[in-house]
Amino acid sequence: MDSQATWGEIRTDLAMETHQLLAEKSGYSVPGVESYTEEKGRTRVTRVVIQTPEAGQALGKKPGYYVTVESTALRGRDKDELEEVAQVIAEELRSFIHGFNLSDEAAALVVGLGNWNATPDALGPKVVEKILVTRHMFETSPPEKRGGLRPVCAVSPGVLGITGIETKEIVAGIVDRVKPAFLLVVDALASRSTERMGSTVQIANTGINPGSGVGNHRLGLTTESLGVPVIAIGVPTVVEARTIVHDALEQIGSLGGAPVRTRRKDVVDRVLSPFFQDLIVTPKEIDVLIDDISRALAGAINIALHPGVTADEVFRYLD
Numbered sequence: 001m002d003s004q005a006t007w008g009e010i011r012t013d014l015a016m017e018t019h020q021l022l023a024e025k026s027g028y029s030v031p032g033v034e035s036y037t038e039e040k041g042r043t044r045v046t047r048v049v050i051q052t053p054e055a056g057q058a059l060g061k062k063p064g065y066y067v068t069v070e071s072t073a074l075r076g077r078d079k080d081e082l083e084e085v086a087q088v089i090a091e092e093l094r095s096f097i098h099g100f101n102l103s104d105e106a107a108a109l110v111v112g113l114g115n116w117n118a119t120p121d122a123l124g125p126k127v128v129e130k131i132l133v134t135r136h137m138f139e140t141s142p143p144e145k146r147g148g149l150r151p152v153c154a155v156s157p158g159v160l161g162i163t164g165i166e167t168k169e170i171v172a173g174i175v176d177r178v179k180p181a182f183l184l185v186v187d188a189l190a191s192r193s194t195e196r197m198g199s200t201v202q203i204a205n206t207g208i209n210p211g212s213g214v215g216n217h218r219l220g221l222t223t224e225s226l227g228v229p230v231i232a233i234g235v236p237t238v239v240e241a242r243t244i245v246h247d248a249l250e251q252i253g254s255l256g257g258a259p260v261r262t263r264r265k266d267v268v269d270r271v272l273s274p275f276f277q278d279l280i281v282t283p284k285e286i287d288v289l290i291d292d293i294s295r296a297l298a299g300a301i302n303i304a305l306h307p308g309v310t311a312d313e314v315f316r317y318l319d
Helices: 015-026 053-059 079-099 123-129 167-178 241-254 258-262 264-272 286-305 311-318
Strands: 005-007 010-012 033-040 043-050 064-070 108-112 152-155 182-190 200-204 230-240
Touching: 010 015, 015 033, 015 043, 015 053, 015 064, 015 200, 043 053, 043 079, 064 079, 079 200, 079 230, 079 286, 079 311, 108 123, 108 167, 108 286, 123 182, 123 286, 152 167, 182 286, 230 241, 230 286, 286 311
Parallel strands: 108 152, 108 182, 182 230
Antiparallel strands: 005 010, 033 043, 043 064, 064 200, 200 230
């Protein structure tokens, strides 16, 4: 999330993918990286721990802890299945919060990154619309009336092209004024796999670079730059066109096309050149995907942040 990795001509924001790609390329596990996977019902959870700066440099990622939650239910329309996945995501978020030694009363700021005018990039703002914000209530209500809620505020700062202000500058100003104990930052990402678009959630304790999903790096939102812990949450909503061409050539190569394999990069460049080198692809049903995933993510965040609120109460609130 904090920095993209590019293997050959394939770009991805997911630590799990960069680790898999490097391991496949080198033929051995990467020193300084631990990775393990577990199944939770229909949901697969992969944990990647980048332990050393050398391993981080090899993967193009900051050292830290990355959790990837995968489930095809995220691309379905079944509310019950979406809510089940949301509860798995909520459990992982709780573990991140506890990992920072934050109490149930620690104030949180939820930041929804992205451009609300561009559907594939509108995930962050859509999530923020559904967050149960409570900070304003804590200023006027006694402790016994707070019902297990945490002080939470939320903001969608927009993008540089709309505001003329770097996102990091906006968020840093809010952090300085509001003084939250930690941030949850939500953004759209890029994957190197069409199968993971809309079906994967990455959570990391390393912060995030706004715009990284389309290769447009901006000032990072990190613990180092903001002075408070930052938990980054992202969902791949796009892939590069060259990824699809690359995968098609891989399939052809697997059928015995050795000359195609050896000239793969030249073929990709020729197919996409000169006007489509940076073409970004998203599913035609992206508006439906964004609505469903934003509901699931907002539900997970609300469950994780407010210990006194049940999952049933959260999703009734969202409905």
